[in-house]
Amino acid sequence: MNKRKNNKNRNQGKKRNRTDKPYGKQPAAKGKPKGKRPSNKGSQQTVTTTCSGFTSDGKGIVQLDGQEVAVEHLLPGEKAEILVSKSGKFVNAKLKRVIDASKDRVEPPCVYYYACGGCQLQHMSNDKQEDFKQNVVDELMKPFVKPEPIMTMEHPYDYRNKSHTTFGLNQKRQVIGGLYAQHSHEIIPIDKCLIHDPKSDEIANTIKGILKSSKMQPYNEDTGQGFLRHVLIKVGKVSGEIMVVLVAASPEFKGKKKFVQTLRNAHPEITTILLNVNTRSDSMVLGDQEKVLFGKGTITDTLCGLKFEISAKSFYQINPVQTEKLYGKAIEMAELTGKETVVDAYCGIGTIGLIASRRAGKVIGVELNKDAVKDAIRNSKRNDVTNARFYQGDAGEFMVQMANRGEKADVVILDPPRSGSDEAFLSSVAKLKPKRVVYVSCNPETQARDMKYLEKNGYKVEEIQPVDMFPQTFHVESVAKLVRK
Numbered sequence: 001m002n003k004r005k006n007n008k009n010r011n012q013g014k015k016r017n018r019t020d021k022p023y024g025k026q027p028a029a030k031g032k033p034k035g036k037r038p039s040n041k042g043s044q045q046t047v048t049t050t051c052s053g054f055t056s057d058g059k060g061i062v063q064l065d066g067q068e069v070a071v072e073h074l075l076p077g078e079k080a081e082i083l084v085s086k087s088g089k090f091v092n093a094k095l096k097r098v099i100d101a102s103k104d105r106v107e108p109p110c111v112y113y114y115a116c117g118g119c120q121l122q123h124m125s126n127d128k129q130e131d132f133k134q135n136v137v138d139e140l141m142k143p144f145v146k147p148e149p150i151m152t153m154e155h156p157y158d159y160r161n162k163s164h165t166t167f168g169l170n171q172k173r174q175v176i177g178g179l180y181a182q183h184s185h186e187i188i189p190i191d192k193c194l195i196h197d198p199k200s201d202e203i204a205n206t207i208k209g210i211l212k213s214s215k216m217q218p219y220n221e222d223t224g225q226g227f228l229r230h231v232l233i234k235v236g237k238v239s240g241e242i243m244v245v246l247v248a249a250s251p252e253f254k255g256k257k258k259f260v261q262t263l264r265n266a267h268p269e270i271t272t273i274l275l276n277v278n279t280r281s282d283s284m285v286l287g288d289q290e291k292v293l294f295g296k297g298t299i300t301d302t303l304c305g306l307k308f309e310i311s312a313k314s315f316y317q318i319n320p321v322q323t324e325k326l327y328g329k330a331i332e333m334a335e336l337t338g339k340e341t342v343v344d345a346y347c348g349i350g351t352i353g354l355i356a357s358r359r360a361g362k363v364i365g366v367e368l369n370k371d372a373v374k375d376a377i378r379n380s381k382r383n384d385v386t387n388a389r390f391y392q393g394d395a396g397e398f399m400v401q402m403a404n405r406g407e408k409a410d411v412v413i414l415d416p417p418r419s420g421s422d423e424a425f426l427s428s429v430a431k432l433k434p435k436r437v438v439y440v441s442c443n444p445e446t447q448a449r450d451m452k453y454l455e456k457n458g459y460k461v462e463e464i465q466p467v468d469m470f471p472q473t474f475h476v477e478s479v480a481k482l483v484r485k
């Protein structure tokens with residue numbers, strides 16, 4: 001397995017010694033007068049306690065009045081002062097000061113870490129992150145088999161091929177761009193995110209500069225005024241192709257020509273620019289309306305030796321280095337001999353199915369997103385694949401129809417969203433009786449739930465492989481092989 005024990009990356013070697021000083025720029029320490037020891041203050045109270053374990057999202061657990069409470073940025077075994085506030089039955093606890101630090105604590109390499117919330121584990125050494133994720137998967141998979149050691153990443157930074165920057169005005173009405181703070185719509189101005197592809201941050205900073213020097217205003221969610229909401233950037237890590245999607249509140253793009261020209265002059269490496277119009281008030285980044293301003297409107301990248309065209313609205317795995325390991329394992333678990341009929345459910349742009357097609361008799365892909373299905377069909381042509389068909393629709397309904405028609409599937413590979421699959425899909429798998437099911441998941445919790453259903457309905461989990469697709473965050477990917485009993 002790819003262990004990163006010898007990894008000399010940014011936060012290795014910066015472990016702190018045990019000390020009673022506060023650590024880094026912890027959020028709870030912000031704005032508090034140094035050295036002052038607050039005690040009871042209204043419903044707030046400072047408590048000294050010791051962390052007993054982790055929650056599944058990487059927070060520390062402390063016991064308060066017999067109740068388990070989660071504290072961000074606290075590590076098991078650490079003694080700390082925490083600020084506790086109570087409102088009815090609801091207890092909120094924030095880390096104020098670490099008194100006795102864990103050997104696993106490191107200085108977070110990102111200066112925005114405590115304000116941003118996009119990453120949750122940067123205060124842990126890479127080895128500890130690995131242990132934490134392994135334990136999360138081991139714990140969830142206890143009813144099945146012992147998971148394999150997690151596949152980690154040599155350089156667990158700069159991996160995201162997709163970035164998303166939000167623009168707004170600060171209190172001085174200056175243009176800012178960055179990420180939303182956790183659980184809020186407050187923009188944290190950020191110039192560089194350590195898990196983004198560095199090129200995408202350079203481009204986002206250029207766009208911020210163009211906004212500052214033009215009359216274009218960022219969109220204001222409260223007033224509904226302004227134009228530019230977000231910028232989505234997708235980078236083909238192998239091809240070097242770059243897509244910039246300007247997400248605006250209206251299709252009226254004044255100064256469009258000049259904006260596009262200025263951006264292209266600054267970044268000739270951009271291969272396509274799109275305008276996406278999002279008039280919605282929910283948290284969806286992209287709206288339905290899309291217009292290509294420059295280039296072909298898609299980018300292409302290479303994964304596992306095949307070329308894939310990717311649209312703005314299609315899903316594409318965000319960490320291609322780890323995706324190759326994940327897909328390699330999924331294909332190995334499928335045990336294809338060249339004859340099998342394979343279902344690639346929740347197939348996105350067809351990546352897994354097209355890679356499997358080289359060793360299968362026939363591939364049937366199903367996906368809800370229309371643009372992704374178009375990409376999948378184009379991708380099968382682009383790679384001269386003649387034994388794959390892709391269909392648009394709900395995977396559950398599609399499988400019900402397949403089962404009702406008495407169709408055959410030897411292997412079902414599924415890779416649903418975080419919410420997991422559904423009973424329609426899983427009960428149809430049980431009816432179709434494929435020899436093997438390969439379940440790829442970005443949420444082992446829903447994966448375990450669905451595998452429990454499959455175990456009750458004729459399958460046995462034989463192998464589980466966790467993969468760290470999202471270093472520095474609490475998220476973990478898992479791929480499992482189930483065989484017909």
Ligand SMILES: C[S@@+](CC[C@H](N)C(=O)[O-])C[C@H]1O[C@@H](n2cnc3c(N)ncnc32)[C@H](O)[C@@H]1O
Binds near residue numbers: 317418
């Ligand atoms: C985690 S992604 C996996 C995509 C692809 N397998 C890959 O590796 O790139 C999940 C995909 O499921 C699609 N999806 C979500 N709900 C769906 C449903 N009910 N039926 C079919 N596809 C769905 C999403 O659009 C997305 O493309």
